[in-house]
Amino acid sequence: MLPESTNGAGGTSGGGLAVPMAWLCAEYLADEVLRAAALVAPGSLEYRAGLQALALTVHLAGEPDGPAGPGGAWSAHRVDEWLRHTAYDRPWPPWVEERLAARTADGGDGPDLALARTSWRRLRDTWILAADLDGRTDPEEPVDETEQIWLPAWKLGLPLAHLSLHLR
Numbered sequence: 001m002l003p004e005s006t007n008g009a010g011g012t013s014g015g016g017l018a019v020p021m022a023w024l025c026a027e028y029l030a031d032e033v034l035r036a037a038a039l040v041a042p043g044s045l046e047y048r049a050g051l052q053a054l055a056l057t058v059h060l061a062g063e064p065d066g067p068a069g070p071g072g073a074w075s076a077h078r079v080d081e082w083l084r085h086t087a088y089d090r091p092w093p094p095w096v097e098e099r100l101a102a103r104t105a106d107g108g109d110g111p112d113l114a115l116a117r118t119s120w121r122r123l124r125d126t127w128i129l130a131a132d133l134d135g136r137t138d139p140e141e142p143v144d145e146t147e148q149i150w151l152p153a154w155k156l157g158l159p160l161a162h163l164s165l166h167l168r
Contacts, residue, residue, distance in 0.1 A: 029055075030051050033164045034054065034164050036167070049156050054082070127153070130148055131143050132149045
């Protein structure tokens with residue numbers, strides 16, 4: 001019996017499964033960064049949001065088939081690029097949507113793109129009750145964690161991803 005999800009036309013490519021290697025590599029790198037930073041407990045909702053935000057950034061900033069070039073995924077150039085995309089003043093959601101649309105327009109319909117779309121949908125549609133980081137008037141003033149608001153998961157995951165990259 002052939003698996004439902006296979007590579008190639010006619011359902012087979014040597015009988016192999018379509019494995020989302022680029023996405024799995026991006027998710028692995030994100031997990032490695034977040035675990036090393038140890039800012040939140042693995043398995044928590046915050047950790048998952050950070051993992052998905054960073055994996056999306058790594059995946060969409062790179063080549064559709066995964067990291068390439070000298071130094072591979074951990075080259076200083078790549079890390080700087082991820083830091084730029086996850087920075088506070090960057091319009092990350094439109095960038096994600098533009099990159100997903102561009103990959104789709106380029107004929108991307110593989111399992112990597114499907115997982116990236118699913119992660120973006122989860123980050124956008126899941127809301128988390130968290131401290132209001134945007135509502136502060138004085139950046140020097142400490143965050144009052146009792147003042148909580150509902151935020152889309154990406155708004156919590158993106159700064160976690162950015163800070164974890166800095167601590168790497």
